Amino acid sequence: MLCxxxxxxxxxxxxxxxxxxxxRAALCRRLAFYLFKGKTLSALxxxxxxxxxxxMNTGPQVSLRRDGTECRVCVGGSWNISQPxxxxxxxxxxxxxxxxxxxxxxxDGLHQWDSSLLVFLVRLVRQARARQVEVVDNxxxxxxxxxxxxxxxxxxxxxxxxxxxxxxxxxLGGSVLSVPVSVGDFLEFLGDAALSFGRFxxxxxxxxxxxxxxxxxxxxxxxxxxxxxxxLLFGLILAFVGAVQLQQFGAQLYVAGLVGIGMxxxxxxxxxxxxxxxxxxxSYAAVIGTMQVNEEVDALSxxxxxxxDFLVLPRMLALALMTPLLTVYADLMGIxxxxxxxxxMLGLNAPEYLNATVSMVNFRHGLIGLVYGAVFGVIxxxxxxxxGMRCGRSALAVGRAxxxxxxxxxxxxxxxxxxxxxxxxxxxx
Amino acid sequence: xxxxxxxxxxxxxxxxxxxxxGDYILMRDVNLDVRKGDIFxxxxxxxxxxxxxxxxxxxLKAPSKGRVLYGGQDFWNAGEDVRxxxxxxxxxxxxxxxxxxxxxxAENVGLPLQQYTDLEDAEIRELASLKLALAGLAGFEDxxxxxxxxxxxxxxxxxxxxxxxxxxxFLDEPSAGLDPVxxxxxxxxxxxxxxxxxxTFVIVSHELxxxxxxxxxxxxxxxxxxxxMARGNPTDMLHDPATAPSARKFLTRxxx
Numbered sequence: 001m002l003c004x005x006x007x008x009x010x011x012x013x014x015x016x017x018x019x020x021x022x023x024r025a026a027l028c029r030r031l032a033f034y035l036f037k038g039k040t041l042s043a044l045x046x047x048x049x050x051x052x053x054x055x056m057n058t059g060p061q062v063s064l065r066r067d068g069t070e071c072r073v074c075v076g077g078s079w080n081i082s083q084p085x086x087x088x089x090x091x092x093x094x095x096x097x098x099x100x101x102x103x104x105x106x107x108d109g110l111h112q113w114d115s116s117l118l119v120f121l122v123r124l125v126r127q128a129r130a131r132q133v134e135v136v137d138n139x140x141x142x143x144x145x146x147x148x149x150x151x152x153x154x155x156x157x158x159x160x161x162x163x164x165x166x167x168x169x170x171x172l173g174g175s176v177l178s179v180p181v182s183v184g185d186f187l188e189f190l191g192d193a194a195l196s197f198g199r200f201x202x203x204x205x206x207x208x209x210x211x212x213x214x215x216x217x218x219x220x221x222x223x224x225x226x227x228x229x230x231x232l233l234f235g236l237i238l239a240f241v242g243a244v245q246l247q248q249f250g251a252q253l254y255v256a257g258l259v260g261i262g263m264x265x266x267x268x269x270x271x272x273x274x275x276x277x278x279x280x281x282x283s284y285a286a287v288i289g290t291m292q293v294n295e296e297v298d299a300l301s302x303x304x305x306x307x308x309d310f311l312v313l314p315r316m317l318a319l320a321l322m323t324p325l326l327t328v329y330a331d332l333m334g335i336x337x338x339x340x341x342x343x344x345m346l347g348l349n350a351p352e353y354l355n356a357t358v359s360m361v362n363f364r365h366g367l368i369g370l371v372y373g374a375v376f377g378v379i380x381x382x383x384x385x386x387x388g389m390r391c392g393r394s395a396l397a398v399g400r401a402x403x404x405x406x407x408x409x410x411x412x413x414x415x416x417x418x419x420x421x422x423x424x425x426x427x428x429x
Numbered sequence: 430x431x432x433x434x435x436x437x438x439x440x441x442x443x444x445x446x447x448x449x450x451g452d453y454i455l456m457r458d459v460n461l462d463v464r465k466g467d468i469f470x471x472x473x474x475x476x477x478x479x480x481x482x483x484x485x486x487x488x489l490k491a492p493s494k495g496r497v498l499y500g501g502q503d504f505w506n507a508g509e510d511v512r513x514x515x516x517x518x519x520x521x522x523x524x525x526x527x528x529x530x531x532x533x534x535a536e537n538v539g540l541p542l543q544q545y546t547d548l549e550d551a552e553i554r555e556l557a558s559l560k561l562a563l564a565g566l567a568g569f570e571d572x573x574x575x576x577x578x579x580x581x582x583x584x585x586x587x588x589x590x591x592x593x594x595x596x597x598x599f600l601d602e603p604s605a606g607l608d609p610v611x612x613x614x615x616x617x618x619x620x621x622x623x624x625x626x627x628x629t630f631v632i633v634s635h636e637l638x639x640x641x642x643x644x645x646x647x648x649x650x651x652x653x654x655x656x657x658m659a660r661g662n663p664t665d666m667l668h669d670p671a672t673a674p675s676a677r678k679f680l681t682r683x684x685x
Contacts, residue, residue: 302521
């Protein structure tokens with residue numbers, strides 16, 4: 001009758017005419033243990049004594065016995081990762097940390113154990129070894145083998161990282177010192193992109209026409225629905241906000257000029273820039289970043305092909321071309337939004353509104369808007385591709401590259417808007 | 430690369446190579462010579478820098494010190510154009526296959542041909558099909574990498590690496606992820622390419638069966654000493670009593 005569970009083993013022990021003494025439970029526990037290990041009752045004679053009574057379903061137990069310079073640590077009971085170590089574990093660890101000359105590890109009445117026991121023993125042995133204390137392993141075979149395995153591969157020299165956290169000043173200094181490195185890196189990327197564009201002009205670029213067309217389709221045609229909605233609503237909002245003030249003077253007709261000039265000159269381009277940095281800047285960083293993770297960019301390099309020609313140039317050209325076109329479209333949608341408010345709510349008639357728009361806006365406004373659009377396109381493409389190309393080799397790095405690409409392109413758009421506006425002001429155009 | 434090289438000059442060599450990540454030195458004083466027709470194995474335990482050494486050899490990571498010679502020409506001290514020219518003479522199979530995900534398998538294999546030859550599209554397609562068939566992927570020309578299994582991606586990667594019939598093929602863990610039969614077929618293909626086209630192989634591998642079956646030369650990188658601890662034919666390494674214990678342990682799966 002070989003037991004299939006400790007419970008069965010104990011019933012067997014009880015029925016086997018063992019005297020009902022106070023130590024019956026302990027004996028039962030030990031019997032179950034040895035039956036589980038496939039040993040016979042004769043093995044009971046050799047059970048090491050730990051000096052404590054093993055109870056059924058007891059928690060983790062540790063005993064420490066000193067015999068001259070020898071410390072004998074005996075573990076027993078049930079060890080579960082969710083339970084804390086017994087208080088005696090601390091005594092044993094202190095003994096291993098220099099309190100004895102020889103450490104003997106044994107187990108008695110150990111019925112269930114998991115990594116929590118192994119962690120305790122590993123810490124014990126590590127402390128003993130650090131103090132040159134001899135360790136004698138008299139543990140059950142499985143436990144002993146796992147313990148040996150934990151020390152089988154020594155820690156790699158120099159691989160350990162310190163746990164020291166950098167202070168505020170150190171981190172601040174590190175951030176400041178990294179700025180020139182980042183700027184240099186970006187300038188190098190910019191130089192690469194410029195060389196790639198030069199090769200394109202000379203007809204020596206590796207860029208494939210189908211990649212360019214696909215990029216144009218993706219950032220142009222596919223963006224039309226979102227540009228339509230945002231620009232229409234923006235034109236609508238602009239008209240509403242303007243009308244509130246202009247109506248007070250009976251000048252609601254000037255809503256047409258406000259919306260027309262505002263959209264054509266700058267707002268249409270800014271709307272497109274914001275939408276495209278969220279849409280394409282993030283997409284470029286994520287796609288190229290994932291290609292970095294999958295070694296696809298390396299595969300281009302080892303084939304002797306320039307990753308800048310292949311991945312950056314088509315996207316940069318496509319965005320630089322499509323953003324101005326989308327700006328024109330956004331302008332028209334914005335004017336339509338203003339038209340709906342003017343005609344539907346301000347009581348203007350349609351020819352009146354359209355005539356007012358045509359008379360107040362001029363070609364120069366549209367041209368300035370196109371300049372904004374082209375600049376924004378290049379900024380978004382450069383930011384997305386730069387962060388993708390410099391992406392690390394993990395999912396976390398791709399996420400970070402995507403976020404940074406969007407943030408940087410938005411900041412770039414705002415800064416560029418300010419610069420172009422100031423230049424236009426200085427040039428009185 | 431082959432036109433300018435005398436038959437005695439090693440195809441790839443390194444001299445006193447040191448590779449580091451920041452301050453951490455991954456390996457030092459690595460010297461190796463890969464001759465024409467060699468099937469050269471870079472062996473070593475996990476984390477010893479095998480794949481990094483391969484990246485240095487194939488021009489993706491600059492060494493901290495020392496030289497990499499392509500047919501006697503210093504690779505890392507050459508100009509960008511020369512380096513790109515030298516890299517056209519090599520083919521690389523990456524650990525993951527690294528196929529360009531936006532292209533079909535035929536386009537992946539055909540791209541190097543499209544860029545560096547004047548072949549017609551139909552001829553490129555035919556050549557791509559042949560290379561895919563050699564890698565056991567006949568009929569999969571129009572599949573995208575995302576539509577095939579990991580093992581198939583690896584074989585497609587090999588087909589792409591072979592596209593231009595390169596002088597030297599770098600293979601990073603070619604058998605990993607392949608079933609035993611495919612792994613054996615891959616070994617046969619490597620031997621066949623070496624025997625028929627004289628292709629030189631530099632391979633990073635853990636697969637002992639493959640190592641003993643195909644390699645005629647190699648080095649063992651030791652993670653503890655961070656340098657080359659054994660070199661030569663892996664079978665000779667195994668039987669040579671002078672072989673470093675770490676290399677013997679590796680070659681005998683820890684039993685030696």
